[in-house]
Amino acid sequence: MSSPSHVAETPITDRNELVATLASGEKPKAQWRIGTEHEKFGFRLDDLRPPTFDGDRGIEALLNGLTRFGWAPVQEGGRTIALLRDNASVTLEPAGQLELSGAALETIHQTCVETGTHLNEVAQVAGELQLGFLGMGFQPKWRRDEMPWMPKGRYRIMRDYMPKVGSLGLDMMTRTCTVQVNLDYATEADMVKKFRVSLALQPIATALFADSPFTEGQPNGYQSYRSHIWTDTDADRTGMLDFVFEDGFGYERYVDYLLDVPMYFSYRDGVYHDASGQSFRDFMVGKLPVLPGQLPTLRDWSDHMTTAFPEVRLKKYLEMRGADGGPWNRLCALPAFWVGLLYDDAALDAAWDLVRDFSLAERHALRDGVPRHALKLPFRGGTVRDLAREAVKIAVAGLQRRAARNADGQDESHFLDVLQEIVDSGLTPADRKLALFHGDWNGTVDPVFKQFAY
Template sequence: MSGPSTASDLPITDHRQLAQVLASGEKPRSDWRIGTEHEKFGFRLADLRPPEFDGERGIEALLTGLTRFGWQPVQEGGRTIALLRDAASVTLEPAGQLELSGAPLENIHQTCKEVGDHLREVREVADELGLGFLGMGFQPKWRREDMPWMPKGRYRIMREYMPKVGTLGLDMMTRTCTVQVNLDYASEADMVKKFRVSLALQPIATALFADSPFTEGKPNGYLSYRSHIWTDTDAGRTGMLDFVFEDGFGYERYVDYLLDVPMYFSYRDGIYHDASGKSFRDFLRGKLDVLPGALPTLRDWNDHMTTAFPEVRLKKFLEMRGADGGPWSRLCALSAFWVGLLYDDAALDAAWDLVKDFSMAERHALRDGVPRQALKLPFRNGTARDLAREAVKIAVAGLQRRAVRNSQGVDESRFLDPLIEIAESGKTPAERKLELFNGEWHGSVDPLFCEFAY
């Protein structure tokens, strides 16, 4: 989740300013970049419990330790709650899940190096503190009440609001981890096409990356329980956004959607003002009762854009939000998958041809079915696996045409190898873990924390 925006404090005086924020993200192809974000669960090596924020071996101590690598601390209320270095950041999810928000980079080779460097830095400090980190979509062992809470103002507001709008929102906050990639667009028309393709194929990414089959030490009946969590978090800010496929969709229509997403807060003078459930439209009229007479600023609008949680999110770029967290190789693979599909014109056309005749009912059937069945979900005359194999094939070709090579002459398509294996075998990471659970792990999830730690 994002921290406070660094946008302007200039008041919004014209509705058109809101769409202009989205339009300002347009970039020529030469300036398109790749921003990869991933979250991971921390655990204490001694007892596998999630670490608290405080203490000599807590999350704040880990953040402080990372400053040896040139990270600059960000404080809230006198406590270090994030780190900045160049154009990247390290932030905390509500229960201390550690997130790297990577810098905007030119290619997947750079992305993978960035992720690898970060994991090595975290490992060095974590080893000294007796901590480990695990990449999965859902906390496999501990209960909601076992999870700590980080001292961030926006999380206090969300913690109180979530139970009013869904039964699983607190699990989303405290027990999920994801990997996502943020990608650019050249124009409004380019944004629309990429949005439609990525939204239609987001369930396929969910299926390929499914890795959350356990809850509190037992199989939960899902392959991506993290994805299921979003179906009962807050219907007012989640989902498949059917209007994206309607004629006339563009920046203005997305702004209208965001204006109907209930607010969480307004961040003013270092204070989070609780506006949970209230209307940004009222804020635009100076009628927000928690800030009487105040008008929203561009900072408020940028903050508000981060509180919508659809499967694909539009800010000044497009965010692909459908994948469970996982190991280093799949963190790189997600970026490779979407770059291959969306940053090559022929691939984008082929991907659109793959999905353009999906009905709304079919898109929802995919979204609703893959959390349980992943690649085995029936679809038309085949399964989701058939779509996955075709989508991966298109992505491979897109990356090969990009022809961005490393010093050994290898192009970016190599990073799709983990997805090729999953699509060809039809067996997701979750299913492999379930086999281990029912076999050599003898019904325990504890070996996860050793065998699959970073």
């Protein structure tokens, strides 16, 4: 989840300005970039509990410790709640999950170095504080009421609102972690094609990256419980966005969708004003109850765009949001998967051919079934594993044609080796952890914090 945006305080007077904001994201192919984001759970080495914000071993102490590496602190209410460096940021999810929002980079090689550098920096400071970090999709051990809350104004508003619109929203906020990639588009038509392909294939990514099989120390019956969480978080701002596949979809239709998403807040003069459940359309005509007579700014709009949580999200770029958090190699594989599919014309065509005849019912069956069954979910006489095999094959070929090489002459396709192994074996990360739980771990999840820590 984002911190307050840094968009200018320009008043919005016309819906066309909102459409223009999305259109302004268009870039020629030579300027397409890759932005990777990932979240991870902190834990104390002695008792495995998540660290609080305060204290000598708290999350704020960790953030302040990271400033030695050139990160500039961002404060709210006099407390350090984020860091900035070289167009990247380190931010906090509601329960202190630490998120790296990477810079917009040219290659997977670069974004993977960025991720590794960040994890190394975190490990150095965390070690001094006797903390560790774990990449999974859902907190494997602790109850919701055992998770801390970070002192960010928008989270207080969301915490109060979530129980009104779903039963699992607070779990989404406090007990989930994801990895996502942000990718560019050249034109409105290019955006539409990429949006449709990535939305249809998002359940395949969810299956490949499924890594959240435990709740409160026991198997929960899911491969990706994180993905299941989103099905009962807030129907007004989540889901598969069926309208994306309708004729005539484009920037205007997405703006209309966002205008119908209820607001959370407006951030003015360092204060979060609680607008939860209120209408951005009312805001546009000066009738927002919490700020009567005031008009929204482009920053309000930018903030509002971050409060919609569909499987794929459009801002000035497309965000692929369907994967569980995981170890370093999968944090690199996720952007490689989508860059391979979407940034090569032949791969994009092949991916569209793979999904273009999926019916609405089939897309929903994939979305609804994958959280529990992942690669084993039946589909059209086969399984999701068959779709995943084909998608990975297309992505590998796309990266090979992209031919972005590192100093050793390797292209980016080797970052997909971990996904190829998952497809070949038919075993997801969740499958492997469940086998350990029932075998070497003797029915406890505690070893996960040592064996799979960064």
